Amino acid sequence: MSSDNALQLRGVSKRCRGFALKDVSFTLPRGAIGGLVDPNGAGKTTIVKVVMNLVRRDAGEIRVFGLDNRASEIEVKSRVGFVYDVPGFWDDRTLDAHRRALGASYSRWSDATFRRLAGEFGLALDAKFKSLSHGAKTRFALAVALSHEADLLIMDEPSAGLDPVFRRDVLKRFSALLQDEGKSVLFSTHITSDLERIADTITFVRAGQIVFSLTRDALLDGWAVVRADAKVVGDIEPRILKRKRERAFGVEALVSDGDAARRAVGSCGAVDKVTLDDVMVLMAGEGRHAA
Amino acid sequence: MLRNVLRKDLALNAPQLWDLLLWFGYVAYVLYRAPDSVRLAAGGSALVGALIACTIGAREDKLRVSATLASLPVRRRAIVQGRYAVAFAVGAAFLLESRGAPWPRWAAADVGLSFAAAYGGFVAVNLPCHSRWGFGRGNLAAALVLALGIVLADAAGPIVLTGAFGPGDGARASGLPAGQIPAGVGWVAGRLGLVSASVLGFAGNVVLLWLSSEIAVRAARGREF
Numbered sequence: 001m002s003s004d005n006a007l008q009l010r011g012v013s014k015r016c017r018g019f020a021l022k023d024v025s026f027t028l029p030r031g032a033i034g035g036l037v038d039p040n041g042a043g044k045t046t047i048v049k050v051v052m053n054l055v056r057r058d059a060g061e062i063r064v065f066g067l068d069n070r071a072s073e074i075e076v077k078s079r080v081g082f083v084y085d086v087p088g089f090w091d092d093r094t095l096d097a098h099r100r101a102l103g104a105s106y107s108r109w110s111d112a113t114f115r116r117l118a119g120e121f122g123l124a125l126d127a128k129f130k131s132l133s134h135g136a137k138t139r140f141a142l143a144v145a146l147s148h149e150a151d152l153l154i155m156d157e158p159s160a161g162l163d164p165v166f167r168r169d170v171l172k173r174f175s176a177l178l179q180d181e182g183k184s185v186l187f188s189t190h191i192t193s194d195l196e197r198i199a200d201t202i203t204f205v206r207a208g209q210i211v212f213s214l215t216r217d218a219l220l221d222g223w224a225v226v227r228a229d230a231k232v233v234g235d236i237e238p239r240i241l242k243r244k245r246e247r248a249f250g251v252e253a254l255v256s257d258g259d260a261a262r263r264a265v266g267s268c269g270a271v272d273k274v275t276l277d278d279v280m281v282l283m284a285g286e287g288r289h290a291a
Numbered sequence: 292m293l294r295n296v297l298r299k300d301l302a303l304n305a306p307q308l309w310d311l312l313l314w315f316g317y318v319a320y321v322l323y324r325a326p327d328s329v330r331l332a333a334g335g336s337a338l339v340g341a342l343i344a345c346t347i348g349a350r351e352d353k354l355r356v357s358a359t360l361a362s363l364p365v366r367r368r369a370i371v372q373g374r375y376a377v378a379f380a381v382g383a384a385f386l387l388e389s390r391g392a393p394w395p396r397w398a399a400a401d402v403g404l405s406f407a408a409a410y411g412g413f414v415a416v417n418l419p420c421h422s423r424w425g426f427g428r429g430n431l432a433a434a435l436v437l438a439l440g441i442v443l444a445d446a447a448g449p450i451v452l453t454g455a456f457g458p459g460d461g462a463r464a465s466g467l468p469a470g471q472i473p474a475g476v477g478w479v480a481g482r483l484g485l486v487s488a489s490v491l492g493f494a495g496n497v498v499l500l501w502l503s504s505e506i507a508v509r510a511a512r513g514r515e516f
Contacts, residue, residue, distance in 0.1 A: 049515075049516065052361075052362050053361075054358055054361050054362060054515065054516040055515045055516070056513075056515065073364075073366075074364045074365075074366060075364075077362065077363060077364040078364040082362045084358065084359070086355070087359075088354060088355030088356045088357075088358055088359045089354070089356055089359060090303040090304070090351075090354055090356055091354050092306060093302070093303050093305075097302045097303055098302075098303065100298075100302050101298060101299040101302035101303045102299075102363065104295045104298050104299070105295050105299070105363045105364055105365050106363075106364060107364075
């Protein structure tokens with residue numbers, strides 16, 4: 001496996017109670033921001049946890065900067081900044097006590113960076129963790145994750161608890177990290193506007209399986225939504241037909257090749273550029289999985 | 292790495308450690324009022340030492356920080372060893388504190404060794420149970436194992452009480468009540484001599500705790516968050 005990738009999963013499987021990851025494979029190139037989307041399942045969180053070895057994989061291979069995430073666990077975790085969807089810290093201790101304790105665990109921890117970020121994020125170091133709002137807790141978790149010069153940031157729904165202004169600020173910060181320092185980011189989200197704003201690659205998970213893992217441009221420029229009657233949609237090549245559902249006017253279908261769909265449909269239907277909302281709705285909905 | 296874990300405990304789990312002051316205050320009072328109750332205080336300290344280490348884990352589970360800990364570049368082995376270190380720090384603190392008690396009695400084979408056996412036993416049973424099952428179910432499992440141990444010791448009582456070295460002689464000499472562990476230790480000391488029994492007891496404790504820590508590390512590694 002190449003270490004040109006910040007993260008590479010190959011054939012990863014994990015069986016949990018009532019849920020399973022099946023043969024998950026995708027890559028995140030160095031210096032890229034990857035969005036992980038699973039509209040209605042536990043897949044993305046499980047993937048994130050498997051990468052961090054918080055959940056042990058049953059099969060497959062995971063490499064972070066070319067290193068096996070289990071054999072080189074300490075080195076991998078030294079290079080990864082991790083933010084949970086619900087950050088867990090010591091409720092009755094101050095942020096400064098956290099700084100002292102957590103900073104000692106990282107060889108590249110920077111107190112100066114932490115203090116600067118705490119200031120920028122409006123966090124008082126003498127405040128106890130339990131006194132913070134949910135958004136402030138996430139900001140604190142981000143400050144910790146960004147203070148040890150991590151090369152890869154992995155975040156599970158980092159923007160879920162944030163107000164829109166700070167969310168936009170966090171996304172800008174992700175972009176700046178990439179441009180200025182060549183770092184990589186993998187974040188799971190269900191907020192499509194976040195993905196459209198910054199994600200270079202989008203990996204879509206459904207029922208524990210990867211549906212697709214593409215660059216944002218390949219997805220938004222190549223895929224399309226077809227709206228036509230059932231017979232016309234039936235003429236579309238099955239290989240490119242990803243999903244379809246019945247609507248009042250006929251059928252709405254998601255296709256992976258807009259140009260091929262336009263040729264097949266002709267003037268008998270509409271073929272529109274896809275949006276991430278379209279993908280989310282069609283992939284997550286109850287429509288028939290065509291592919 | 293272990294140093295960082297202990298540093299973390301001092302910085303972030305201080306409330307748990309402050310609770311120890313209450314216990315040591317109580318021990319100081321007991322030893323002052325009734326010096327002969329040193330063995331009871333020793334047994335209590337063994338239990339408190341094991342439990343305080345377990346409550347640190349319980350507190351981290353309750354606050355959902357166990358998962359945060361597991362995402363740090365810290366080996367799970369170091370986290371488990373940190374728990375054992377806390378337990379032994381409590382034991383060492385007790386030994387220091389009990390210097391004011393009738394200290395020469397510790398030289399008695401059954402008193403000194405029974406403290407080591409009781410301490411090692413509590414820690415060796417409690418910590419793997421908590422690593423594997425968490426605080427609630429871990430406590431239950433540890434209590435069951437310890438209860439089984441007591442039943443087995445009772446069953447073995449008639450055998451160990453027939454030793455040439457009188458059962459609990461050291462305890463009796465120091466005015467302390469004899470029990471199964473002192474009786475067993477006394478029997479071994481009577482057969483092998485005090486030095487050999489001490490070496491054997493120490494080695495047995497080391498092996499027991501090593502096995503215990505390996506089981507605890509294995510349990511911690513198998514844990515998912």
